[in-house]
Amino acid sequence: MTDQRTDPEQRIAIVTGGGRGIGAAVGRRLARDGMAVALVDLRQEDADAAAAEITAAGGRAVGVAADVSDEESVAGAVGRVEAELGAPTVLVNNAGILRDNLLFKMSVDDWDAVLGVHLRGAFLMSRAVQKHQVDQGWGRIVNLSSSSALGNRGQANYSAAKAGMQGFTKTLAIELGPFGVTVNAIAPGFIETAMIAQTAERMKVPLETFLTEAAKQIAVRRVGQPDDVAAAAAYFCSEEAGYVSGQVLYVAGGPLS
Numbered sequence: 434m435t436d437q438r439t440d441p442e443q444r445i446a447i448v449t450g451g452g453r454g455i456g457a458a459v460g461r462r463l464a465r466d467g468m469a470v471a472l473v474d475l476r477q478e479d480a481d482a483a484a485a486e487i488t489a490a491g492g493r494a495v496g497v498a499a500d501v502s503d504e505e506s507v508a509g510a511v512g513r514v515e516a517e518l519g520a521p522t523v524l525v526n527n528a529g530i531l532r533d534n535l536l537f538k539m540s541v542d543d544w545d546a547v548l549g550v551h552l553r554g555a556f557l558m559s560r561a562v563q564k565h566q567v568d569q570g571w572g573r574i575v576n577l578s579s580s581s582a583l584g585n586r587g588q589a590n591y592s593a594a595k596a597g598m599q600g601f602t603k604t605l606a607i608e609l610g611p612f613g614v615t616v617n618a619i620a621p622g623f624i625e626t627a628m629i630a631q632t633a634e635r636m637k638v639p640l641e642t643f644l645t646e647a648a649k650q651i652a653v654r655r656v657g658q659p660d661d662v663a664a665a666a667a668y669f670c671s672e673e674a675g676y677v678s679g680q681v682l683y684v685a686g687g688p689l690s
């Protein structure tokens with residue numbers, strides 16, 4: 434068994450939703466920091482494309498197709514990572530979807546789909562990976578929450594899921610801390626990805642206008658980029674962050690309250 438506790442170069446990370454957007458940026462960053470990275474995404478071709486970018490830059494990566502909300506699919510994905518790269522000890526629960534609607538128009542399917550990917554997905558992935566972390570006596574889990582956890586019109590399902598991620602994070606931090614595992618959450622504000630393009634489309638606002646108007650409301654007067662979130666994830670996954678656990682870091686270009 435390789436010793437991931439003492440040798441950072443041996444560490445193996447899984448990033449869910451790693452095929453694009455924030456997940457792909459986190460994968461690139463962890464690979465740059467020396468980890469082997471498995472990018473888990475719904476479509477094999479998306480996961481492979483993100484992995485190819487990392488390997489082209491000299492890193493180690495594989496793409497793995499899986500649906501994080503499905504128990505069997507998660508077991509298969511984590512098993513494949515173990516077989517192809519080794520036992521994973523770093524997990525970034527990033528996969529996410531939006532199904533926005535005002536409460537009176539929100540369907541049960543929209544509710545279940547969002548809770549299923551974000552919360553059930555993070556639960557299934559964390560439960561599968563913690564075994565390897567406990568075996569190694571070392572690990573890092575980073576959960577993607579959102580500023581929407583504080584409430585956002587049209588996102589009852591998403592804000593409930595993202596607030597749930599914060600409680601989930603704090604509880605795992607308590608349970609896994611004795612085994613050398615830290616668990617933290619990142620709550621991004623407005624980050625320029627396909628998810629934002631989807632929101633602009635729903636609101637019938639041209640993307641450029643949506644971005645410009647959003648930037649005016651943000652303290653640092655710009656929208657966030659996936660690398661802004663990747664930098665925070667890299668910190669939580671680092672050796673130096675070993676005494677930081679159960680925290681929620683807002684990466685939003687300003688304070689939120």
Ligand code: NAP
Pocket residue numbers: 449450451452453454455456473474475476479499500501502526527528529530550554577578579580620621622623624625626627628629
């Ligand atoms: P994105 O561009 O939409 O990427 C999300 C990725 O997750 C996609 O590749 C998607 O695959 C994948 N995915 C969806 N359902 C999945 C499932 N069941 N199993 C595996 N993979 C799945 O989103 P993003 O903006 O990078 O967001 C990443 C995370 O940050 C999400 O949790 C999001 O809620 C959170 N966040 C984003 C923002 C923002 O402003 N962008 C703000 C706060 C929080 P497909 O492409 O096949 O759908």
